[in-house]
Amino acid sequence: MNTAKEIKDFFSTVTIDKSWAFQDKTRRETSYITHSYHRYPAKFIPQIVDRLIDKYTNTGDLVVDPFGGCGTTLVESKVLGRNSIGVDINPVAVLISQAKITPIEPLLINQEFINLKNKIYGYTEEVQIVLPSNERIDYWFRPEEKRKLSFILDKISKIDNEDIRNFFLCGFSNILKNCSIWLQKSNKPTRDFKKIPSEPINTFVRQIKANIKKNQEFYSILEEKGNLNISCLVYPNDARKIPTNDNTVSLIITSPPYVTSYEYADLHQLTALWLEYTENLPEFRKRFIGTTYKERKELKLNSKIAKEIVAQLSEKRKKTANEVENYFGEMNQVFIEMSRILKIGGRTCIVIGNTSLKGVEILNAEVFNEQLINLGFEIEDIIKREIPSKNLPSTRDTKTGRFTKINNKNKTFAYPVEYIIIGRKI
Numbered sequence: 001m002n003t004a005k006e007i008k009d010f011f012s013t014v015t016i017d018k019s020w021a022f023q024d025k026t027r028r029e030t031s032y033i034t035h036s037y038h039r040y041p042a043k044f045i046p047q048i049v050d051r052l053i054d055k056y057t058n059t060g061d062l063v064v065d066p067f068g069g070c071g072t073t074l075v076e077s078k079v080l081g082r083n084s085i086g087v088d089i090n091p092v093a094v095l096i097s098q099a100k101i102t103p104i105e106p107l108l109i110n111q112e113f114i115n116l117k118n119k120i121y122g123y124t125e126e127v128q129i130v131l132p133s134n135e136r137i138d139y140w141f142r143p144e145e146k147r148k149l150s151f152i153l154d155k156i157s158k159i160d161n162e163d164i165r166n167f168f169l170c171g172f173s174n175i176l177k178n179c180s181i182w183l184q185k186s187n188k189p190t191r192d193f194k195k196i197p198s199e200p201i202n203t204f205v206r207q208i209k210a211n212i213k214k215n216q217e218f219y220s221i222l223e224e225k226g227n228l229n230i231s232c233l234v235y236p237n238d239a240r241k242i243p244t245n246d247n248t249v250s251l252i253i254t255s256p257p258y259v260t261s262y263e264y265a266d267l268h269q270l271t272a273l274w275l276e277y278t279e280n281l282p283e284f285r286k287r288f289i290g291t292t293y294k295e296r297k298e299l300k301l302n303s304k305i306a307k308e309i310v311a312q313l314s315e316k317r318k319k320t321a322n323e324v325e326n327y328f329g330e331m332n333q334v335f336i337e338m339s340r341i342l343k344i345g346g347r348t349c350i351v352i353g354n355t356s357l358k359g360v361e362i363l364n365a366e367v368f369n370e371q372l373i374n375l376g377f378e379i380e381d382i383i384k385r386e387i388p389s390k391n392l393p394s395t396r397d398t399k400t401g402r403f404t405k406i407n408n409k410n411k412t413f414a415y416p417v418e419y420i421i422i423g424r425k426i
């Protein structure tokens, strides 16, 4: 299976492996321990990661996720006693991951929560508060919620212990959407002037109570397994700059961003605004792979299938063709970085679905497969799995290519299935 045609033909013969759908898993199981701390678009379920780690590594091995997102791979690595490193270009993802991988001694977090609650229950309309100056906050928040959120954030910021502070910041971040006028069910930055935002103080307290329970579950599991001190590091890096030496990693598990689907920089702007992560949103957006905000770059695609897709798209819309070209070129660079850090015999597991833009099939899985082969990987397995609809939005608008509602007449099913490509460095 080496030529573009052979790869495409091979993919058309791969059948669904039902055992990878984890259909029987309840929401409680897919969001066990700290996985439920914070919403995150397109996060994968922990059961996939758990099974891959169990199959391909031994205790003490190093596992890496170059598109770490909210830290699913890292949390599961820690539970299973594997050292891990995650990177993500999105500082909000790094904050969430940091909180999720850091078990805090339950008595300590309970006491810290009592202290914090005592402070934030001291809120009155008269209390002096320094309000954030960024005008974009006023775009999303009404004055009353803005005042209360500023008060909560001020109290959290005064906590010295970084782990405890991050724990509360992660909870704070997860309530921002509810407390704003962001259209609740939308993943696009849209305002809803009819929305009644949630009251910040009670919402924050409820969120933290829920996260405290999950911390306790996580702590107990790790303590029982003797894994509390397993190394687990997360960095706000580009996937092409993973801070580990050559030939050190046993397993990479990752779900890359999709081209022109989620704009992560926009999606997480509420947290980024409050925590002052980005001064320059337009520049920040360009750092994401798969974004529509980049100029065309001349990158090596390393895949005939990718070239065919870009050529087809060029006939429909040049801008989309450039975006897809950038995407495949940048993903090839990520695979080069993966090859650098993997040990000989180490594996990379790429979880990816195909989609369509402007009526052109975007065969991500086939392209990645070809790029990996061209970089000297051996494809060891290709798993085709169904995605239970509760885990991912499955419809896209055929005209715009963006996620859409199920009742949109122009919809097409985007990710009814996805692949797990397992490549081995030889």
Ligand SMILES: C[S@@+](CC[C@H](N)C(=O)[O-])C[C@H]1O[C@@H](n2cnc3c(N)ncnc32)[C@H](O)[C@@H]1O
Residues within 6 Å of the ligand: 040, 041, 042, 043, 044, 066, 067, 068, 069, 070, 071, 072, 073, 087, 088, 089, 090, 093, 237, 238, 239, 240, 254, 255, 256, 257, 258, 264, 287, 288, 289, 290
């Ligand atoms: C599909 S999500 C990963 C979700 C993750 N598997 C989880 O369970 O949370 C893709 C991630 O890629 C990140 N990303 C996009 N461009 C990146 C880049 N250049 N370097 C590193 N991460 C990037 C996004 O911020 C996003 O978190």
